[in-house]
Amino acid sequence: MKKNFTCIICPNSCDIEVMFEGNAIGTVNGASCSKGIEYAKNEMVHPMRTITTSVFVQQGIVPLVSVKLDTPIPKEKIFEVMKFIRDIKVTAPVISGQIIIANILGLKSNVVATKTVEKV
Amino acid sequence: MNTMDKDVIIIGGGPAGLAAAVELKKRGIHNIVILEREKYLGGILRQCIHDGFGLKRFKETLTGPEYAQRFIDDIQKFNILYITEATVIEITPDKIVTAVSRNGLLQYRAKAIVLTMGCRERTRGAIGIPGSRPAGIYTAGVAQSFINLHNMMIGKEAVILGSGDIGMIMARRLTLEGVKVKAVFEVMPYPSGLPRNIEQCLNDYNIPLYVSHTVTNIKGRGRLESVTVAQVDEQMNAIAGTEKEYKCDTMILSVGLIPENELSLTCGVNLDKHTKGALVDEHYQTNVPGIFAAGNVLQVHDLVDFVSMEAEHMADSVASYLYQEGFPPSHISIIPDDSVGYVLPQYISGEIDVVCSFRVKKPAKKCAIYVLQDGKVIITKKLKMLFRQR
Numbered sequence: 061m062k063k064n065f066t067c068i069i070c071p072n073s074c075d076i077e078v079m080f081e082g083n084a085i086g087t088v089n090g091a092s093c094s095k096g097i098e099y100a101k102n103e104m105v106h107p108m109r110t111i112t113t114s115v116f117v118q119q120g121i122v123p124l125v126s127v128k129l130d131t132p133i134p135k136e137k138i139f140e141v142m143k144f145i146r147d148i149k150v151t152a153p154v155i156s157g158q159i160i161i162a163n164i165l166g167l168k169s170n171v172v173a174t175k176t177v178e179k180v
Numbered sequence: 181m182n183t184m185d186k187d188v189i190i191i192g193g194g195p196a197g198l199a200a201a202v203e204l205k206k207r208g209i210h211n212i213v214i215l216e217r218e219k220y221l222g223g224i225l226r227q228c229i230h231d232g233f234g235l236k237r238f239k240e241t242l243t244g245p246e247y248a249q250r251f252i253d254d255i256q257k258f259n260i261l262y263i264t265e266a267t268v269i270e271i272t273p274d275k276i277v278t279a280v281s282r283n284g285l286l287q288y289r290a291k292a293i294v295l296t297m298g299c300r301e302r303t304r305g306a307i308g309i310p311g312s313r314p315a316g317i318y319t320a321g322v323a324q325s326f327i328n329l330h331n332m333m334i335g336k337e338a339v340i341l342g343s344g345d346i347g348m349i350m351a352r353r354l355t356l357e358g359v360k361v362k363a364v365f366e367v368m369p370y371p372s373g374l375p376r377n378i379e380q381c382l383n384d385y386n387i388p389l390y391v392s393h394t395v396t397n398i399k400g401r402g403r404l405e406s407v408t409v410a411q412v413d414e415q416m417n418a419i420a421g422t423e424k425e426y427k428c429d430t431m432i433l434s435v436g437l438i439p440e441n442e443l444s445l446t447c448g449v450n451l452d453k454h455t456k457g458a459l460v461d462e463h464y465q466t467n468v469p470g471i472f473a474a475g476n477v478l479q480v481h482d483l484v485d486f487v488s489m490e491a492e493h494m495a496d497s498v499a500s501y502l503y504q505e506g507f508p509p510s511h512i513s514i515i516p517d518d519s520v521g522y523v524l525p526q527y528i529s530g531e532i533d534v535v536c537s538f539r540v541k542k543p544a545k546k547c548a549i550y551v552l553q554d555g556k557v558i559i560t561k562k563l564k565m566l567f568r569q570r
Binding site for chain 1: 231328
């Protein structure tokens with residue numbers, strides 16, 4: 061049996077083909093790098109994604125701070141994580157790289173600010 | 181009015197302008213200024229909060245704001261002068277630059293000018309969609325700015341016309357924020373954005389993509405109520421009987437970007453009718469001596485990494501120009517055949533190595549690029565895959 065994936069790791073967007081027999085993953089073809097092979101194998105077992113969004117900032121020079129997850133989370137948890145992030149408010153100043161929410165929903169991923177927002 | 185003398189005026193503080201400024205400084209050109217019309221440096225990257233930037237330039241994946249900050253940190257470290265909320269209103273062929281700012285009118289006399297104004301989005305008017313004119317129709321970048329910078333949600337049920345990368349990224353962004361994105365429609369027979377974005381922005385959220393489809397009517401009084409979508413034939417004409425109505429209060433347009441060259445025209449820069457950017461030589465110099473262009477104002481790039489790298493190459497040429505190293509004349513034209521839309525630079529000297537950019541008219545797999553001189557193949561480059569995009 062085989063399954064095809066479009067790699068999301070980089071803009072090359074490689075078409076990757078994974079051969080498998082039951083639960084055993086066989087050869088992986090079409091990836092231009094090792095990250096692609098790893099991505100395709102993960103997709104077979106348990107798809108993971110990072111997400112980026114924004115968080116409310118109080119007393120900041122702008123109303124939002126952009127954030128990212130620092131490690132991928134299971135794809136099916138995306139909306140739960142979004143719901144949790146939506147209710148969070150932080151107070152300026154916020155520094156890029158600062159952890160806004162540690163270990164979100166126990167998923168071993170931190171919500172990290174991707175920009176600096178100064179206080180008004 | 182006091183006219184200030186500068187070695188280089190950089191018009192636009194987005195990715196191209198920032199990269200050019202930092203590179204000029206590294207080449208020993210100190211008397212420079214960046215003029216930026218927005219309140220902050222960073223250009224479009226400020227609202228591109230998704231990641232995937234920087235893999236080529238920095239060998240790691242960054243979000244838009246993080247990518248911009250890398251350059252802004254250098255601007256601050258090197259004490260490079262920049263003025264925000266300063267809109268350039270005129271450039272003359274003898275390189276007098278006039279801008280309006282918080283401190284009134286500013287005027288500079290420059291030895292060289294760097295055009296890095298980026299591009300703007302094609303609108304509904306530009307593609308001529310018939311129907312009424314309700315609220316709820318946004319270009320993708322405007323929607324992105326509302327949501328990511330201004331904390332304003334734009335609707336509840338959306339469709340997206342055009343499968344450019346920004347459109348697909350907005351489909352995901354809207355979905356994450358609770359908007360129902362019903363479908364993406366693309367008039368061409370193939371998607372125009374990267375396959376990775378079809379995968380991670382559409383497939384991940386079960387958003388259907390219909391190629392060879394376009395919007396043929398818009399209905400709504402006050403607010404958008406529905407759009408009519410039809411399949412198109414090979415000549416892009418809607419096929420009668422295939423119309424389907426989609427109820428929605430929001431439509432996002434991701435139908436292309438146009439280099440913003442109104443200022444370039446004020447100083448006599450000649451534009452290429454395909455790229456809508458300046459005609460340049462291998463030094464990114466326009467037909468007006470001392471005026472250079474790079475980034476999306478020159479050609480619409482798929483990746484910001486290419487914008488930065490192009491601007492850095494250009495800045496090296498600007499430094500050579502100021503040091504009066506002298507450029508060999510660029511008399512040789514590069515002319516694309518029918519399979520290629522354009523090649524940049526349009527003129528070369530033939531005396532130095534040149535990086536050429538080009539865009540093919542159709543996607544292709546297992547293909548080759550041939551460079552011919554006087555009918556003889558001088559370079560062959562085999563490629564696994566070519567994307568069309570935009």
